Amino acid sequence: MTGQTAKTASRCACGSMAVRQVNQFVLNDELWWDSEFSCGACGTYLCGHAGPGPAPDDVREALLTAHGPVRLRLACPVPSLGPVMKVLRESAAISLSQARELAEDLSQEGLAGTLQEMEFLKARLQLRGIHATIGR
């Protein structure tokens, strides 16, 4: 299993600075994220979240800050954005107009996101015979 991890400082209830660690990875064909909190001073360990679905903004920001965004682009022009939009809508709860915008980004300058998000999307596109490449 490959994934991305980021650690951010977070204040513990005991008053010390503790570490919040977030992870994003692909598991069983789904995009997952989890978070945990650990304090070296008082020994507190909390499992914040673990489950499939899109990561919330603070988790994405931590990952993007630690690793930088990547861009996913369609490898070849497609005759119609329809199949691309279908994949996008299957992968996230988005509207038709949002899907169109994202599909246009994919076919032009590229869609930016975390590596795991783009790897996940790339695999979903590939299943429908749409080839995409990941770059910076």
Ligand SMILES: [Zn+2]
């Ligand atoms: Zn503590």
